[in-house]
Amino acid sequence: MGGCVIVPIVDDMSTLPTMTDPTDRFDLDEFLPYLLNQAAEATSHEFQSAYRDRYGFTRTQWRVLANLGKFGAMTARDICAISHIEKTKVSRAVAALERAGILSRTPSETDRRAEVLSLTPTGHSVFAELGELAQGFDQNLRATLGQNEAANLVSILRHLAKGGQGRRGKDT
Amino acid sequence: MGGCVIVPIVDDMSTLPTMTDPTDRFDLDEFLPYLLNQAAEATSHEFQSAYRDRYGFTRTQWRVLANLGKFGAMTARDICAISHIEKTKVSRAVAALERAGILSRTPSETDRRAEVLSLTPTGHSVFAELGELAQGFDQNLRATLGQNEAANLVSILRHLAKGGQGRRGKDT
DNA sequence: CGTTCATAGTTGCAAATGCAACGAAGTCAA
């Protein structure tokens, strides 16, 4: 940043080709997807150490666990729909969590393609522990933001997460 | 917020195991890192098709390009500091962008470990095109949010991105 | 100088991811 002053090189700006008006040049500092990513990475990465160090979970695994813990037994498909996580990610996370004894699968009685996923007792206690950590972590974040801003943020994010992903089936 | 009154289900709470007070149970729906991720993924993924389809860039590559386009020539280190992208990611993105003729490296005159990165003419024009798309995309998002909420969101996200990642050197 | 420690950037390798393709089961209609 060298505190530059912009001196017009030409007198008649209208002779410049397709150069659009300065006010709508792209501004990375204001680009929402970029800012969202930075904020998401910063916060998630910090909390990640909690589940990674203790249980070796990946972010996706923690997310699947959290959904099951929060909303109860459901199919992989439901998790996809609720969380907007891609189905192959869910599939692999479920496989890993099952190997780790966190959840178990039961064939659905109404649809033989699907399996109902539910936390094992171990899964429940792990969720309880991580949930408590998450809760504390979140409280900290909210404290630094202020409760009003935090509540505001939540509603805006919900809006973005809902409307943001138009196409269906995938998401990541 | 919700103005809830907590009605005890049992008379003697002390008989309940370790179950903490309902008001501080973990609520995934309100967990900021989770919501941030969903919103970030939803918006970024949608915009991703723009640079992936046209140029085959990854998200990281686009981010590096955007930083160079916006802030001008600088070293990889600077990009890391500004964007909070991990240095190996930056390193590989830079290598790829160089191969693609988007940027060029010049040994720093003051530090022989470092290289100054700058966009080539091609890089500038690619940035101009993608920047315009990004601009339009962002306008859309802001329109659905409303300008007030959008401005609000930006300031909160900046706050999170800054404070959020305490430890140094990494980030992802 | 020489020693020690920090920093810029790269690389190896294991793990996570994205995407397309697949098998199996469900749905709908002729």
Place this chain on the structure above:
DNA sequence: TTGACTTCGTTGCATTTGCAACTATGAACG
């Protein structure tokens, strides 16, 4: 019933990522 089409979930494969070295340079201090 058959056939065309959709959906649930998994798998193969190429790409991207994370993390821990590692090289080369710089900086601090005796």
